[in-house]
Amino acid sequence: MTDPISTTRHGDVLIVTSNNPPVNALGAAVRQGLVAAIEQAEQDDSVKAVVIACEGQTFFAGADITEFGKPPVMPWLPAVVDAIENCSKPVVAAIHGTAFGGGLEVALGCHYRVALPGAKLGVPEVKLGLLPGAGGTQRLPRVAGVERALEMCATGTPISGKEAFDCGLVDRLIEGELVPHAVGYAEEVRDIRPLPKSSEREERLAEARDNPALFDEFRKANARKFRGFEAPEANIRAVGVALDKPYSEGVIEERKLFMELMSGNQARAQQYFFFAERKAAKIEGLPEGTAPREVKRVGVIGAGTMGGGISMNFLSAGIPVTIVEMNQEALDRGAGVMRKNYEASAAKGKLSAEQVEKATRLLNPTLDFDELAQCDLIIEAVYEDMDVKKEIFGRLDRIAKPGAILASNTSYLNVDEIAASISRPQDVLGMHFFSPANIMKLLEIVRGAKTAPDALMTAMQLAKRIRKVAVVAGVCHGFIGNRMLMPRQVEATKLLLEGASPEQIDRVHVEFGMPMGPFQMADLAGVDIGWHRDVSRVENIRDALCAIDRWGQKKGAGFYDYDDKRRPSPSPVVKAIIEDFATKQGVERREISDQEIVERTLYTMVNEGAKILEEGMAQRASDVDVVWVYGYGWPVYRGGPMFWADSEGLDTIVEGLKRQEARMGSDFSFSKLLLDKAGKGEKFTR
Numbered sequence: 001m002t003d004p005i006s007t008t009r010h011g012d013v014l015i016v017t018s019n020n021p022p023v024n025a026l027g028a029a030v031r032q033g034l035v036a037a038i039e040q041a042e043q044d045d046s047v048k049a050v051v052i053a054c055e056g057q058t059f060f061a062g063a064d065i066t067e068f069g070k071p072p073v074m075p076w077l078p079a080v081v082d083a084i085e086n087c088s089k090p091v092v093a094a095i096h097g098t099a100f101g102g103g104l105e106v107a108l109g110c111h112y113r114v115a116l117p118g119a120k121l122g123v124p125e126v127k128l129g130l131l132p133g134a135g136g137t138q139r140l141p142r143v144a145g146v147e148r149a150l151e152m153c154a155t156g157t158p159i160s161g162k163e164a165f166d167c168g169l170v171d172r173l174i175e176g177e178l179v180p181h182a183v184g185y186a187e188e189v190r191d192i193r194p195l196p197k198s199s200e201r202e203e204r205l206a207e208a209r210d211n212p213a214l215f216d217e218f219r220k221a222n223a224r225k226f227r228g229f230e231a232p233e234a235n236i237r238a239v240g241v242a243l244d245k246p247y248s249e250g251v252i253e254e255r256k257l258f259m260e261l262m263s264g265n266q267a268r269a270q271q272y273f274f275f276a277e278r279k280a281a282k283i284e285g286l287p288e289g290t291a292p293r294e295v296k297r298v299g300v301i302g303a304g305t306m307g308g309g310i311s312m313n314f315l316s317a318g319i320p321v322t323i324v325e326m327n328q329e330a331l332d333r334g335a336g337v338m339r340k341n342y343e344a345s346a347a348k349g350k351l352s353a354e355q356v357e358k359a360t361r362l363l364n365p366t367l368d369f370d371e372l373a374q375c376d377l378i379i380e381a382v383y384e385d386m387d388v389k390k391e392i393f394g395r396l397d398r399i400a401k402p403g404a405i406l407a408s409n410t411s412y413l414n415v416d417e418i419a420a421s422i423s424r425p426q427d428v429l430g431m432h433f434f435s436p437a438n439i440m441k442l443l444e445i446v447r448g449a450k451t452a453p454d455a456l457m458t459a460m461q462l463a464k465r466i467r468k469v470a471v472v473a474g475v476c477h478g479f480i481g482n483r484m485l486m487p488r489q490v491e492a493t494k495l496l497l498e499g500a501s502p503e504q505i506d507r508v509h510v511e512f513g514m515p516m517g518p519f520q521m522a523d524l525a526g527v528d529i530g531w532h533r534d535v536s537r538v539e540n541i542r543d544a545l546c547a548i549d550r551w552g553q554k555k556g557a558g559f560y561d562y563d564d565k566r567r568p569s570p571s572p573v574v575k576a577i578i579e580d581f582a583t584k585q586g587v588e589r590r591e592i593s594d595q596e597i598v599e600r601t602l603y604t605m606v607n608e609g610a611k612i613l614e615e616g617m618a619q620r621a622s623d624v625d626v627v628w629v630y631g632y633g634w635p636v637y638r639g640g641p642m643f644w645a646d647s648e649g650l651d652t653i654v655e656g657l658k659r660q661e662a663r664m665g666s667d668f669s670f671s672k673l674l675l676d677k678a679g680k681g682e683k684f685t686r
């Protein structure tokens with residue numbers, strides 16, 4: 001056997017065990033070991049059945065992604081799966097944790113599958129820009145049914161052991177110890193012949209042939225989700241092949257589609273992003289031996305939309321929350337909204353009634369600020385006003401327990417200034433949640449000049465507990481995400497004056513893959529955000545819109561007009577306002593090309609990202625990408641702004657910016673790092 005694979009005997013059952021931490025990825029040594037173990041079973045007459053199981057936290061979680069792009073080492077995975085399926089003795093997969101990707105394909109090669117009810121089974125290759133490439137697209141529909149396979153392959157969403165049992169993917173659910181039960185199962189089936197081979201099963205395919213509209217309906221239902229992505233369609237086609245062609249031809253087609261995806265830019269970007277996300281959790285420069293502080297109870301100040309959303313994250317993770325408001329009405333309203341949100345999740349089947357009940361029980365709403373004294377982490381989520389925040393932190397300084405972490409959910413304000421106003425700056429940091437805070441995955445953790453390493457580590461680890469993707473940011477205006485939004489906003493607004501329409505600018509962003517463009521976003525968030533609220537002071541287009549009540553979708557009008565179903569249409573009023581401003585400011589209007597919009601709104605973001613890196617406000621370029629993918633919907637198939645810039649070529653970005661430099665005027669200055677890297681032919685992310 002190879003190192004990660006070992007075998008033991010239990011009676012006439014050969015138990016093949018993988019021990020390849022952290023996730024039993026199917027690297028070369030594992031693949032070699034599995035083939036050798038099957039050979040051992042074949043050659044030993046006393047072996048009557050085989051169980052394949054894994055040690056550690058999970059069954060095989062997939063192919064080893066670090067091997068992608070490197071010269072292949074034999075045996076390749078499809079051959080391993082075939083070797084298992086062709087074994088003349090029954091092979092049982094014993095599944096716990098996550099049987100993902102190639103891991104599920106190994107399980108499908110086995111003749112039987114048993115699993116713990118809490119196990120997860122899935123083919124997340126689509127999230128890496130791929131499809132299951134070891135026979136998965138052909139075997140899964142034959143075993144779990146075409147509809148289920150379509151959903152699993154094209155969305156990458158896993159199913160539970162219980163669901164897998166219900167759809168026939170798992171043959172038995174195991175309560176109790178997995179491997180002994182799997183051995184018992186192997187003994188039960190040891191003499192059954194012929195062996196059930198997934199690749200030979202036909203009955204589930206027949207069901208789907210009765211419903212030819214299935215594929216197009218599925219495409220239609222998911223059109224929004226799949227927009228811009230190549231891999232979902234390839235997955236759909238591959239599963240379709242299972243219906244149209246025999247297995248032997250289906251796997252050839254699957255391989256062809258797999259190789260096409262693998263050599264494409266989207267797969268490269270999505271695989272890069274997989275590691276970027278995991279790298280983001282790593283904090284640079286932590287002293288050796290730093291240990292996190294214990295967090296048993298969290299305090300939240302402010303029960304508005306943000307405070308409520310923030311609280312829900314902790315409650316859902318089983319962490320008690322004390323939430324404080326100034327008056328009973330606001331407190332009741334906040335608690336009511338949280339309850340409603342939970343009930344809505346329960347109605348959609350995302351949470352059980354029991355989970356809702358448990359989360360609600362963990363909430364302690366109070367008007368008594370002093371109750372925050374019991375909390376180990378306190379997050380202030382009131383409105384953006386430095387004086388108000390300092391006043392709150394002053395009160396916290398007096399009452400919080402020693403070592404409690406004091407966090408501000410500010411989007412822009414200077415965390416160092418807040419920290420300097422109290423006696424324990426080492427305990428202060430920023431926790432910038434994105435709205436809606438109970439849903440958005442991103443969390444910027446702002447590291448102040450004096451933030452203690454263990455406070456930072458605690459916040460980062462807590463983020464993982466509440467299932468957020470956290471990125472460390474330095475103290476600067478807007479941190480990483482909102483800071484990069486600013487040049488985009490400035491240039492987009494100037495482009496309006498120079499001749500572009502909101503529709504054109506938004507279309508360019510949507511075609512690029514963003515969920516919406518800058519003006520659609522403004523209408524959604526509220527054009528009035530940050531407005532001075534003085535209708536007589538009209539200094540720019542936004543002031544003009546706010547002055548006539550065009551505050552965005554909530555008022556039925558903003559940069560666009562909206563009908564009663566909130567469908568937007570171009571607004572002649574807005575057009576007139578823009579033209580009027582252009583005349584007053586002496587801006588000559590001209591035809592604006594889509595390319596100019598890209599250069600002035602997206603290239604400038606890259607430039608700002610480079611400045612953030614150059615100033616040390618982000619730990620690494622990939623963190624900037626994580627912020628933009630998870631915080632603002634940058635298309636993951638383009639990797640994020642910094643990866644995208646690398647793919648375009650930094651010299652291309654610099655040339656584009658130089659072309660626009662005169663038009664952008666004093667609003668723009670080059671990042672030295674960008675110029676330097678472009679000059680040397682270097683990249684940000686590789």
Ligand code: 3HC
Binds near residue numbers: 025
């Ligand atoms: N290959 C290589 N390394 C992997 C890996 C894989 N498939 N999956 C996870 N890892 C690494 C991570 O990079 C991380 O490394 P680090 O500690 O150095 O940062 C470590 O394992 C732990 O991973 P997580 O932090 O993600 O651990 P979690 O416990 O949060 O999650 C998991 C575990 C659910 C298994 C998650 O890691 C995951 O979803 N992994 C990817 C699964 C996947 O995409 N499988 C399909 C691969 S493609 C394939 O199989 C092609 C085939 O069809 C031919």
